[in-house]
Amino acid sequence: MNISKEQYAQMAERASKNSRWYLNVAKAFAIGGTICLLGQTLTELYKLMGADSKSASAWCSVTLIALSVLLTALGKYEKIAKHAGAGTLVPITGFANAVAAPAVEFKTEGYVLGVGAKIFSIAGPVILYGTAAGVAYGILYALFV
Secondary structure, eight states: OOOOOHHHHHHHHHHHHOHHHHHHHHHHHHHHHHHHHHHHHHHHHHHHOOOOOOHHHHHHHHHHHHHHHHHHTTTHHHHHHHHHHHGGGGGGHHHHHHHHHHHHHHHGGIIIIIIIITTTTTTTHHHHHHHHHHHHHHHHHHHHH
């Protein structure tokens, strides 16, 4: 098929549907805010149960990670993310999903070659470059401050 750039642009415009960005932003804000509200509520509940502030925060993180992994394993996190978009990228839950999703997807290939080999396929670069950026920042900080 031999088409011109103008014809291609017209075809692409017809195939692309307009995004309702205002609705996407509202959903991301509402769902991301709900995740944050859940985190704050869990922290306060753990404090009421007798945990100190640091322990309550740690238990909140563990609970949010566990819920995220559970929802990923049940196939619910993807459905929530479909509507929430960037709202599900709240760091701790989004990262837990990024680690758990490949593990669930490749489970049928076995625990070593499936889960073990693929579990960090999405989150691995984040860990690598985050660590590298932290080291670079630490060196610059030590040199110039």
